[in-house]
Amino acid sequence: MSDLAWLSYSLQDFLMFGPEVFLRLFARINQDLWPWQLLVVPLSLIVPWMAGRPEIVWRRLALVIVAAAWILSGGGFLVNYFGEINWPAVWIGWAFTVQGGLLAALAVTRGCPRLSIGRTGWFAAFWLAAVVLLPWLTVVQSGEPTTLALFGLSPGVTVAASVLLVGGFGRATFWLLLPVPITWVLFSTATYWALQTQWLLLLPLATLASLVAGVWLSPRPVQSPGPQSAHHGPVRR
Incomplete structure (x- = not known):
């Protein structure tokens, strides 16, 4: 086969399934896991209520829920359902499982970053928009309510919501947690584009928007007073 022959191929030629088969996966997992x-x-x-609480135990529980969602959507949907028709999804599913393990470790050692009072409401608004509105994109695309893509079961909705927390863990942890969401954004965008499921393309866009919002919402480090401010300020007697 000549090199020029590859130019005639499109993303659709590398998929062995159509949009109907893909969307049916959401109906299958909903049916299998009911109730x-x-x-x-x-x-x-x-989760927003837990993440906004001052008690560390609630913020740890919030992160445990998010970690479980990564593991369930990765090991469940990507490996056991999507992996049956698309083998790269299996590897990404295991990456999701590892990401869930990292988040579980953070839940034990640190918990969710504590947001300021003024930004807790914004976090709740972004989070609820992701977990309440985004699941309906598969329904709009398929026309079937059984394909509802829920947080914890659907990787797209799970990532779009949970990246709101990534920016609050500090720079080193941020870069540690970032590769898997970015890989998922690229993989899902290519998949949805190849399947010509235009409505689902809003999921990776929402993920990027949530990532930016999460960085904006993340707690700012408190600046400690320098030596000059500590020793040269006016002394009141």
Whole structure:
């Protein structure tokens, strides 16, 4: 095969399935895991309340929920469902599982970064928009309510919501946690583009927007007073 022959190929030629088969995966996982959605949905909705609490135990529980969502959507949807028809999804699914393990370790050692009072409301608004509105994109695309893509079950919605927390862990942890979400954005964008599922392209866009919002919402380091301010200020007697 000549080198020029490769120019005639498109992304669609590398997929062995169509959009109907892909969207049916969401219906399958919803059917197979019912009625666990009755637990998953309430837990996803109370994460902002937990993350905004001053007690460290609540912020740790919030991060445990997020870690479990990564593991379930990666090991569940990507490995066991999407991996059946698209082998690269298996590797990304295991990467999701590792990411969930890192978040679980952060939950034990640190918990969610504590937001300022003024930014807790913004975090809740961004989070609820992700977990309440984004799941309906698969429904709009397929026309079937059974394809609802829930947080914790769907990798796209899980990543779009949870990257709001990535920016608050400090620079070193931020760069440690960033590769998997970015890889997912690139992989999902290529997949949705090849499948010509235009509505689903909003998921990686929402993920990038959430990442920027998370960096903006992240706690700012408190500047400690320098030696000059510590020793040369006026002394009141």
